[in-house]
Amino acid sequence: MLDFVANKVHDENRQGEAFAPFKDDVNEYSKKFYIESYGCQMNFADSEIVASILNENGFGATRNYEDANLVLLNTCSIREKAEQTVRNRLHIFRQLKRNKPGTLIGVLGCMAERLKEKFLEQEKLVDIVVGPDAYRTLPGLIEEAESGQKAVNVLLSREETYADISPVRLNSNGINAFVSIMRGCNNMCSFCVVPFTRGRERSRDAYSIINECKDLFENGYREVTLLGQNVDSYYWIDEQKDETVTFAKLLEKVALIDPLLRVRFSTSHPKDITDDVLFAMKKHENICKYIHLPVQSGSTRILQLMNRTYTREWYMAKIARIREIMPDCGISSDIIAGFCSETEEEHQETLSLMEYSKYDMSYMFFYSERPGTLAARRYKDDIPEEVKKRRLDEIVKLQNRLSQESNKKDIGLICTVLIEADSKKSAEEWMGRNSQNKVVVFPKKDLRLSKGDYAVVEITDCTGATLLGKAITN
Numbered sequence: 023m024l025d026f027v028a029n030k031v032h033d034e035n036r037q038g039e040a041f042a043p044f045k046d047d048v049n050e051y052s053k054k055f056y057i058e059s060y061g062c063q064m065n066f067a068d069s070e071i072v073a074s075i076l077n078e079n080g081f082g083a084t085r086n087y088e089d090a091n092l093v094l095l096n097t098c099s100i101r102e103k104a105e106q107t108v109r110n111r112l113h114i115f116r117q118l119k120r121n122k123p124g125t126l127i128g129v130l131g132c133m134a135e136r137l138k139e140k141f142l143e144q145e146k147l148v149d150i151v152v153g154p155d156a157y158r159t160l161p162g163l164i165e166e167a168e169s170g171q172k173a174v175n176v177l178l179s180r181e182e183t184y185a186d187i188s189p190v191r192l193n194s195n196g197i198n199a200f201v202s203i204m205r206g207c208n209n210m211c212s213f214c215v216v217p218f219t220r221g222r223e224r225s226r227d228a229y230s231i232i233n234e235c236k237d238l239f240e241n242g243y244r245e246v247t248l249l250g251q252n253v254d255s256y257y258w259i260d261e262q263k264d265e266t267v268t269f270a271k272l273l274e275k276v277a278l279i280d281p282l283l284r285v286r287f288s289t290s291h292p293k294d295i296t297d298d299v300l301f302a303m304k305k306h307e308n309i310c311k312y313i314h315l316p317v318q319s320g321s322t323r324i325l326q327l328m329n330r331t332y333t334r335e336w337y338m339a340k341i342a343r344i345r346e347i348m349p350d351c352g353i354s355s356d357i358i359a360g361f362c363s364e365t366e367e368e369h370q371e372t373l374s375l376m377e378y379s380k381y382d383m384s385y386m387f388f389y390s391e392r393p394g395t396l397a398a399r400r401y402k403d404d405i406p407e408e409v410k411k412r413r414l415d416e417i418v419k420l421q422n423r424l425s426q427e428s429n430k431k432d433i434g435l436i437c438t439v440l441i442e443a444d445s446k447k448s449a450e451e452w453m454g455r456n457s458q459n460k461v462v463v464f465p466k467k468d469l470r471l472s473k474g475d476y477a478v479v480e481i482t483d484c485t486g487a488t489l490l491g492k493a494i495t496n
């Protein structure tokens with residue numbers, strides 16, 4: 023679902039990215055692991071936990087899988103295509119195993135959870151299968167696999183949040199970091215495999231979150247994104263203070279670490295985002311004015327079949343409320359084309375709701391039936407593939423127009439940009455994002471700015487996905 027920048031959530035575009043901790047070149051480890059991550063940002067964050075556990079157990083990272091004693095794939099099951107990509111990758115590793123028979127291959131993440139032992143039967147070269155709540159047992163499983171046994175742990179937990187494990191920041195730009203605040207999901211959206219692969223929802227200790235964010239800030243990071251499948255249902259009881267920490271409170275606590283630390287979050291479920299969260303965003307300049315609010319469909323009947331628990335009108339009222347409280351807030355969405363029994367009129371309702379919401383950006387998919395989900399058990403996947411694709415195409419075209427219009431409206435705007443890197447096209451230009459999460463590119467000129475600085479930029483032009491501008495202060 024992610025498109026243009028490195029740190030979006032749920033993107034098949036990010037699949038195949040290899041991570042290597044910065045301790046990479048230090049020869050303090052006797053063995054090497056290689057890890058590839060697929061799927062959502064939470065999976066990428068989990069790979070950083072896994073790297074930490076492996077570092078503690080004598081494994082250093084390598085960027086080259088041919089050098090590794092242990093090759094890990096952190097997998098995604100969200101759509102059929104995501105699983106197919108992993109299977110193709112496993113075929114490539116088959117050759118590696120032939121050349122270097124001692125190499126262990128491990129499958130982590132949602133596909134491991136979905137397929138469990140079946141993985142070992144289907145993909146004969148896999149030695150280790152570990153579900154998302156069982157990463158602490160990885161060192162023991164590696165030992166088992168080294169002794170020639172097949173090692174599997176796919177137990178889901180009601181408590182595990184890995185709160186005490188300091189993630190090893192992998193492939194990081196040193197500016198943006200992702201911090202998991204909860205795991206699992208209790209919403210049974212009928213199309214979705216996540217409740218089955220990630221288990222029950224549980225929130226992480228608020229102190230451990232705040233300490234991790236403080237630590238990041240002290241180490242030069244300037245933006246944290248708080249991650250969960252449904253962040254608005256974050257709920258943690260502070261027994262020391264006899265206080266309940268809701269998501270709105272957590273946001274404020276993280277925002278108060280330092281005004282120079284930007285705070286983002288993902289994902290919000292429309293049914294759970296509260297006025298408290300909106301007012302916390304409005305109150306703190308450093309909480310970014312950007313909400314990812316997946317609608318999935320614009321038809322009330324389809325939303326009911328999807329078990330999203332809101333109607334078209336309810337969603338529209340939520341958009342209106344966000345715009346009333348924060349007129350400058352960026353809003354993006356996830357949209358599914360061609361869900362079971364969707365009519366042409368209902369598809370049109372999705373298009374008209376997109377127009378109403380004026381999304382700055384969307385992640386768009388056609389429906390992919392996932393075995394075991396409520397929709398797979400209850401409804402027929404009856405929209406022909408060519409119809410799904412044509413509807414998706416219409417959705418994508420409309421979103422392109424909306425994104426273009428949204429960017430054009432920003433010409434003349436003055437905004438604060440957190441500088442992340444050189445622009446992809448030129449070392450003479452900076453790339454960063456404004457509060458609304460839009461990518462902004464501007465010439466470095468002779469201003470003494472660096473990565474991690476904030477620049478005030480006047481927007482002078484735009485392309486479909488990027489705002490172009492000039493820095494007006496230092």
Ligand code: SAH
Binds near residue numbers: 032214252316391
């Ligand atoms: N927890 C988040 C999103 C999780 S999955 C939320 O509720 O918004 C990310 C996106 O993938 C979903 O929002 C949905 O648009 C899409 N998705 C999930 N299951 C899908 C399926 N079976 N077919 C097509 N798209 C799907």
Ligand code: SF4
Binds near residue numbers: 207
């Ligand atoms: Fe899936 Fe719905 Fe949970 Fe999101 S809220 S992870 S779409 S079940």
Ligand code: F3S
Binds near residue numbers: 032061131219
């Ligand atoms: Fe994420 Fe994919 Fe699992 S989207 S939660 S890695 S199924």
